[in-house]
Amino acid sequence: MIKIVLIFLVFSFSLLHAQTLPDSTTESPSQELVSLDTKKNDPSSFWYMTEEELSDSEIQSITESNFFNRKWVRVSIPGNLYKEKEKHKKKQTIFLAKWIQVPKDFSTQYSFRLGIINDRDRTYLNGHLIGNTGVWNASDPQAYDKLRIYNIPSHTIQYGKKNLLLIQIQPYFGSSGGIEQDETIFGPSDKIHSRFYKDEFIKLIFLTVYSTVGGYFLFLFIRRQKDRENFFFALFSFSFVIYNFLRNQLKYEFGFPFLEMKKVEYMVILLLIPFMYHFLRTLFEHRYNIFGKILDGLQLAFFLYFLFFRNIETFSFLLTNFAQPTWLVYVVLIFSILFKNLRKKERRAVYITIGITIVLIAALIDSATNRNYWVFPRIMGYTFLVFNISLAIILANSFVKLNEEVEDLNKNLEKKVEERTDALNESLNQLQILKEKQDGDYFLTSLLIQPLARIENKIHELQIETYLDQKKKFQFRGKDGEIGGDICIVGTVHLDSGNYTVFANGDAMGKSIQGAGGALVLGVVFQAVLSRAKSSYTKSRPPELWLKDLYVELQSVFVSFDGSMLSSVVLGMMAKDGFVYYINAEHPWSILYRDGVASFIETELSMRKLGFPKNDHYFQIKTFALEVGDILLIGSDGRDDIELSKGDESVRLINEDETLILRFVERSEGNLKKLVHEIKSSGEITDDLSFLKIIYQPDNQRMSLPEEIKNNYLEIKEITKNGNHSDALEKLLPLMENYPHHSFFTLAGKLEYQLKNWQNAGNYFKLAAKENPNSEDILYMAAKALYKNGQIAEAVIWCERLFLRNKLHQQNTKLFLYLLDRTNNIDKKEFYLEFVKHGQSIG
Numbered sequence: 001m002i003k004i005v006l007i008f009l010v011f012s013f014s015l016l017h018a019q020t021l022p023d024s025t026t027e028s029p030s031q032e033l034v035s036l037d038t039k040k041n042d043p044s045s046f047w048y049m050t051e052e053e054l055s056d057s058e059i060q061s062i063t064e065s066n067f068f069n070r071k072w073v074r075v076s077i078p079g080n081l082y083k084e085k086e087k088h089k090k091k092q093t094i095f096l097a098k099w100i101q102v103p104k105d106f107s108t109q110y111s112f113r114l115g116i117i118n119d120r121d122r123t124y125l126n127g128h129l130i131g132n133t134g135v136w137n138a139s140d141p142q143a144y145d146k147l148r149i150y151n152i153p154s155h156t157i158q159y160g161k162k163n164l165l166l167i168q169i170q171p172y173f174g175s176s177g178g179i180e181q182d183e184t185i186f187g188p189s190d191k192i193h194s195r196f197y198k199d200e201f202i203k204l205i206f207l208t209v210y211s212t213v214g215g216y217f218l219f220l221f222i223r224r225q226k227d228r229e230n231f232f233f234a235l236f237s238f239s240f241v242i243y244n245f246l247r248n249q250l251k252y253e254f255g256f257p258f259l260e261m262k263k264v265e266y267m268v269i270l271l272l273i274p275f276m277y278h279f280l281r282t283l284f285e286h287r288y289n290i291f292g293k294i295l296d297g298l299q300l301a302f303f304l305y306f307l308f309f310r311n312i313e314t315f316s317f318l319l320t321n322f323a324q325p326t327w328l329v330y331v332v333l334i335f336s337i338l339f340k341n342l343r344k345k346e347r348r349a350v351y352i353t354i355g356i357t358i359v360l361i362a363a364l365i366d367s368a369t370n371r372n373y374w375v376f377p378r379i380m381g382y383t384f385l386v387f388n389i390s391l392a393i394i395l396a397n398s399f400v401k402l403n404e405e406v407e408d409l410n411k412n413l414e415k416k417v418e419e420r421t422d423a424l425n426e427s428l429n430q431l432q433i434l435k436e437k438q439d440g441d442y443f444l445t446s447l448l449i450q451p452l453a454r455i456e457n458k459i460h461e462l463q464i465e466t467y468l469d470q471k472k473k474f475q476f477r478g479k480d481g482e483i484g485g486d487i488c489i490v491g492t493v494h495l496d497s498g499n500y501t502v503f504a505n506g507d508a509m510g511k512s513i514q515g516a517g518g519a520l521v522l523g524v525v526f527q528a529v530l531s532r533a534k535s536s537y538t539k540s541r542p543p544e545l546w547l548k549d550l551y552v553e554l555q556s557v558f559v560s561f562d563g564s565m566l567s568s569v570v571l572g573m574m575a576k577d578g579f580v581y582y583i584n585a586e587h588p589w590s591i592l593y594r595d596g597v598a599s600f601i602e603t604e605l606s607m608r609k610l611g612f613p614k615n616d617h618y619f620q621i622k623t624f625a626l627e628v629g630d631i632l633l634i635g636s637d638g639r640d641d642i643e644l645s646k647g648d649e650s651v652r653l654i655n656e657d658e659t660l661i662l663r664f665v666e667r668s669e670g671n672l673k674k675l676v677h678e679i680k681s682s683g684e685i686t687d688d689l690s691f692l693k694i695i696y697q698p699d700n701q702r703m704s705l706p707e708e709i710k711n712n713y714l715e716i717k718e719i720t721k722n723g724n725h726s727d728a729l730e731k732l733l734p735l736m737e738n739y740p741h742h743s744f745f746t747l748a749g750k751l752e753y754q755l756k757n758w759q760n761a762g763n764y765f766k767l768a769a770k771e772n773p774n775s776e777d778i779l780y781m782a783a784k785a786l787y788k789n790g791q792i793a794e795a796v797i798w799c800e801r802l803f804l805r806n807k808l809h810q811q812n813t814k815l816f817l818y819l820l821d822r823t824n825n826i827d828k829k830e831f832y833l834e835f836v837k838h839g840q841s842i843g
Contacts, residue, residue: 033187033195036098036165038076048072048097049081049178054168060127062164064099072097078115081178082171096167096178100186104160110152111189112165113196115182119144119172126163128156134170140259141172141312147182147249149196151189173313200250207241207248214238229283236275243268259310266315267306270299270323273330280352286337291329298326436476442483443476445516449487452523458492459501461576463695466490467672471638471688472512485515485567486636486690489526493533496540497770498575502530502550505692506569507587507636509609515688518558518567522610525557526550543573543581544621544801551583551619558611566611570634570692578626578696579773583619585610588640589658591665592624593631598665601632617834621804625774626696631670635661638689642682655683670695709739717747725754742771746778749785758789776802780812787815792822803832 039045050072075081081094102110112130114123120134120142131150134142157163171177185192214237221230245251246265274296281288302323306315334356341349457464470484485508493500504526508518529550532538541549551571558565570590572582584590586609589600607618626632642655660682668674672693679685705713712735719728729751736744749764765782772778783798799816802809820829 033185033191034100036100036184036186037078040076043074046074047077049075050095050097051092052095053093054095059124059166062127062166064162064164067097067099067164075178077184078179078181080176080180082176093168093170094177096169098165099162100165102157102159102161102163102186106154106159109154109189110157110187111192112148112150112152113183113185113192114148114150114167115179115184116145116147117143117167117169118177118180120170121148122168123148123150124164124166124168125152125156126158127166128153130156136170140310141262143252143258144172145247146252147196149192173316196249200248203244203248204250207244210237210244211241214241229279232275232279232282236272236279239268239271239275243272259312262312262315263306263310266312266319267303269319270303270306273327274299276356277330277334280334280337284337284341284346284349286340289333292333295326295329295333299323439474439476441513442472442474442516443479443481445513445520446481446483449483449516449520449523452520452527453487453489454527455488455490456492457490457501459499459574459576461578461696461698462501462574463697464490464501464503465672465691465693465695467676467689467691467693469638469676469685469689471685483512483516484688485510485519486638486688487519487523488690488692489523490692491527491530493530493546493573494539495533495543495546497542500543500546500573500575501694502571502573503634503692503694504569504571505587505634505636505690506567506610507638507688507690509566509611514565518565521557521565522554522567522569525554529553542797542801543575544804545797547571547573547581547583547621548619548804551585552616554610555615559613559615561611563611563613566609568609568637572634574626574694576698577773578628578630578698580624580626580632581621582624583607583621585615588635588637588661591633591635591662592626593633593665593670594627594629596666596669598633598662598670600662614834616831619804620807623774623805626694628696628698630696632694632696633665633670633675633691634694635691636688638685638687639664639679639691641685641687642679643686644683654686705739705741709735713743713747720747720751725751729755740767740771742768742775742778745771746775746781749778749781753781753785753788756788758785761785762789762791776806776809776812779805780809780815783812783815787819792819795819796823796825 036047037045038047050070052070075096077096077098112123114121117133120132120136120138122132122136123130130152131148133146133148167179169178185195214234217230217237218234221227221234224230243265246261246268251261277292277295280286281292302318305318309315335353338349338353338356342353453468455464455466466488468486468488470482470486472483474481474483485506487504487506487508489504489506491502493502504522506519506522508515508522510518533546538546538549554569554571558567567585568587569585570582570587571585572580574580582590584602585607586605589602592599592601601624602622606620606622608615624632639661640655640658642660644653644655661679664675664678664682668678670693672691675691676689679689712731716728716731716735719731729748732744732748732751736748745764745768749761749768752758752761752764762782762785765778765785769775769778769782779798779802783795783802786792786795786798796816796819799812799819802812803816807813816832817829820826820832
């Protein structure tokens with residue numbers, strides 16, 4: 001147990017201090033994060049503070065030469081600037097200043113991370129306002145626990161010189177103020193934001209674990225309500241999660257009123273210690289004495305006061321000076337319960353004592369941090385896992401003990417049974433037990449898969465239906481269920497290029513529980529990628545690269561099972577214009593039903609199942625444009641694995657005609673219920689069966705161009721053939737303004753390209769690609785124009801999009817590899833060279 005605790009603490013602190021920042025006084029590379037914190041042994045790292053009032057003109061006039069004309073006092077940051085209360089007037093404005101050397105790098109976007117500022121601030125760089133938080137002179141607190149991150153406009157920076165960072169601060173409390181907690185950093189914006197979100201999301205992951213634990217104990221209480229200790233621990237866990245979420249910086253992303261959040265925080269913190277006391281009291285069946293009742297009454301009084309009043313400063317005073325001291329009595333009661341059970345050599349008390357001691361130490365450290373006795377990261381959210389581990393050990397020991405008692409009981413029962421029954425009845429009983437356990441496993445697994453196989457389509461031009469019939473049926477405690485490897489998932493992703501419906505129809509290898517395991521893995525990874533799609537990096541990805549990222553992540557997870565878990569799948573995404581990007585990893589060919597005729601939209605195998613080694617090199621994105629009223633049907637191989645009906649039952653005849661499904665689709669007219677009926681009528685389905693049906697039915701169809709406009713366009717093309725590119729472009733521009741057709745954008749891009757206006761050419765080709773994503777030549781021309789204009793990184797993306805669709809496009813491939821050389825992207829080039837080799841072998 002002690003080893004586990006030590007390992008966890010080391011892991012927690014490694015998360016808190018994952019990066020070492022260079023000192024701000026030394027010249028550092030432009031891509032490094034620079035710490036602005038004060039270091040005791042480095043006088044140059046100190047900040048300066050003044051309580052003088054500075055007007056806007058005075059702020060702008062401060063230079064390095066006249067800086068010390070004012071009364072500046074050296075201070076340590078971060079930390080409370082007003083530890084001596086008599087020197088501090090409430091809401092008195094103060095200024096903090098620090099000189100920062102900025103490297104000569106005009107291409108990097110810089111930001112400040114200024115820690116947690118009490119309470120409101122205005123931040124200036126070289127006299128320019130770059131950020132502010134809170135309403136000045138407001139009576140209510142604004143954001144005294146909010147971490148400030150401000151992006152720096154490039155025009156405010158003096159590159160290669162010292163820059164003056166000036167922060168005007170107006171505290172809220174009468175005993176604290178300034179940059180009190182966290183750290184101060186200067187550096188590239190992407191690294192500062194990445195560091196911030198990584199730290200906060202790690203905390204959320206822990207909270208997710210704790211809420212799951214709370215839900216588990218609440219479930220135990222619902223199932224067995226006489227065990228009230230499960231109820232109290234569930235309440236404690238949920239209160240702990242709420243409190244720590246309200247200490248998390250991501251709460252500001254939801255736009256909740258600050259005052260209301262602080263009220264809830266003060267209310268919830270009152271519940272933590274009482275709930276822990278009642279959990280241990282009921283767990284060890286300890287009497288609810290008079291001290292506990294008095295303490296609970298006091299906490300309830302504080303809770304009601306916090307509920308009906310709004311003065312946060314009063315809340316803080318009551319909590320610090322009255323409520324928290326009563327918690328010491330709770331701690332005494334808690335440890336008295338534990339010591340009594342330790343004397344009885346109760347093993348549960350040993351584990352809980354170790355866990356709760358570590359948690360209390362962390363609580364004391366966090367309380368001292370809240371009172372500004374020192375600057376230290378909050379560790380309560382991490383160390384609470386130790387307590388959960390101790391409970392997990394208790395549950396495991398209880399299970400083992402119960403299992404031993406059951407085994408002992410079974411032995412005694414077996415002796416009685418052997419006296420009264422024969423071996424056959426005993427075997428049947430054991431078989432029934434095993435079957436029930438197996439059905440229980442099936443049931444729990446099916447419950448895990450259900451929330452992952454969600455159908456969430458937000459593009460109303462697309463109508464989606466699914467059908468799923470797993471071959472393995474079971475009954476568990478009166479509930480019917482099914483389990484297998486088929487899964488259908490539909491979700492929506494919001495990219496910069498538009499909204500896309502993302503879909504998957506998968507068939508994991510294996511029967512029953514093995515196939516369900518593969519479907520579970522596929523669903524978890526798929527939903528995880530969808531959840532991460534809200535990040536700025538993911539949203540900026542074009543659809544081809546987003547789909548590639550989804551596939552690569554699925555492939556990397558499946559291949560880690562060393563061939564024991566494989567899955568065929570069709571992954572795809574579709575916009576409201578009906579254009580489909582998809583991949584087929586050894587799944588049955590997709591079916592298009594158009595004008596009463598069913599046909600396959602692919603006729604060759606290009607990729608193996610998910611999980612095959614080196615399958616990445618065969619990766620290829622296929623595209624298809626749906627027309628109005630088209631139906632796209634994607635189904636698993638259960639549609640073909642049919643045992644055909646025949647008079648002679650001794651001969652088993654399996655369907656080998658892959659086109660049989662096309663006739664079924666035509667007879668059913670694309671209706672899923674009728675289609676399944678057709679399949680079942682032809683014979684017995686011998687495998688899991690699933691279908692994903694997409695109907696493209698837009699509200700507004702594209703209007704064709706008037707004949708006059710078409711004639712004008714043809715005249716412009718004639719002018720182009722004569723080499724009069726400028727005249728042609730001049731006549732084409734009015735047409736594009738009134739009729740944004742992809743042909744007009746394409747011709748405009750070609751004309752601008754001939755005139756060597758690379759930027760305009762690239763912009764027109766981008767518009768043409770958006771209107772007509774099916775054209776590969778437009779993608780290539782866009783990449784070439786971007787390259788000519790010096791936009792190498794963006795040109796690489798457009799080349800990569802076309803390469804993923806058609807690796808045999810020689811001009812694009814040549815340009816793509818050349819651009820990878822230009823950008824020194826050796827790893828990506830080596831990776832895609834394998835694509836080229838496989839593409840040539842296929843060709």
